Amino acid sequence: MHKKKLKLPFNKGELKKLDKPEYMKNNYATWRKFRKDSNANYYILPVEMKKYLPLLKSNSLNLYLFYCLNSNNEDGTSWYSTDSLAKSLDASTRSINTWNNDLIDLGLIYRIHDGKKSATTFLLPLSNYFVKVISPDLNKYIQTANTDIDGELVSVIHLFQWRKNSEKEEYDQPYNVVLLTFEKTIHPKQTNGEIIKKKKYVLLEIEEEIKEFSISLSAQNFQEDIYWFESPLEGKLPADILVKGIALSTVYNLKDKDYRYVLDTIETLSESIIHISEDTVLRV
Structure with a gap:
């Protein structure tokens, strides 16, 4: 029977005690490699998002991150009603509507209702x-x-x-x-x-x-x-x-x-x- 070699996400080389900054960097790098190698879901946040941060209120940013983390990785779509968003973010439906309008105003999302209770939300490109x-x-x-x-x-x-x-x-x-x-x-x-x-x-x-x-x-x-x-x-x-x-x-x-x-x-x-x-x- 063929034995599959067990690979652990350790760095190659001799083990040595690291100072705290190096330990923290190594800690994150190891976790990032683990996520990549295990094909775990993640959202790529482009650096162009920085230009939007001064324009976004914290609650609107929370809603945007919610869409990012729950959208289809391939086409950026998600289906959430205002009620379900309010429940997920512990907010009122009025607040959700306000935050959605902020995101639409900045060109970060596009929403289509089509007469359905749950609107289709589309993430929009952030850069050229x-x-x-x-x-x-x-x-x-x-x-x-x-x-x-x-x-x-x-x-x-x-x-x-x-x-x-x-x-x-x-x-x-x-x-x-x-x-x-x-x-x-x-x-x-x-x-x-x-x-x-x-x-x-x-x-x-x-x-x-x-x-x-x-x-x-x-x-x-x-x-x-x-x-x-x-x-x-x-x-x-x-x-x-x-x-x-x-x-x-x-x-x-x-x-x-x-x-x-x-x-x-x-x-x-x-x-x-x-x-x-x-x-x-x-x-x-």
């Missing part, structure tokens, strides 16, 4: 993020976007980049993707004119319209990190939606597995449409 999508049609995707949740579409950028040809080890493969920037602006009632902005970036690969598009400048001749070009998408969207074409140097990798790096890159690109010099415009 991006998602990759494949769609056959840019216009249709824009039309299906929920601006009430994601915010307004503030920019559309046709990104072009030469990708590496694995057979020839040269950067001669065209790669096209559309960067959509949605911006949600929140005006909390309990602040003195302070606003909160959250952005959702969509890297949209369109299957037909621009898949084979390329520019006249080869990867080897790039002298700048980014260039403007006239995109074939210009004029194909509603008049109030401006499309910019940006060619990106091969120094940057839009397909990198480091999502933080990709987010930093596309945030810079989204802002760049204001700052790109006219001297870097290409005609293709």
Whole structure:
């Protein structure tokens, strides 16, 4: 019979007596590793929550933490009536309604009643993020976007980049993707004119319209990190939606597995449409 080796969450190395600060750090690290290795449930609280703390009353924060700890880990949903929340937090239903309104006002949650006793509560993103999508049609995707949740579409950028040809080890493969920037602006009632902005970036690969598009400048001749070009998408969207074409140097990798790096890159690109010099415009 195969014997499974017993593994304990101890640190490797010689045992030694630790001073109190080191003991406390080791104590927490061991507990954290145990929770991770045992696949125990937990909620990841992003560091961006710090900017909300001065705006939240302690009781509203308690309610938010309750939602965080009791929501579905995958989609952030929970189903609690005002009565059940009041019972769980030892508060009045009137207080629960007030705290819910505080959280909604700050853009931390969204609640839908649908005529049911228990409302559906949705946790909302706390920070900027991006998602990759494949769609056959840019216009249709824009039309299906929920601006009430994601915010307004503030920019559309046709990104072009030469990708590496694995057979020839040269950067001669065209790669096209559309960067959509949605911006949600929140005006909390309990602040003195302070606003909160959250952005959702969509890297949209369109299957037909621009898949084979390329520019006249080869990867080897790039002298700048980014260039403007006239995109074939210009004029194909509603008049109030401006499309910019940006060619990106091969120094940057839009397909990198480091999502933080990709987010930093596309945030810079989204802002760049204001700052790109006219001297870097290409005609293709």
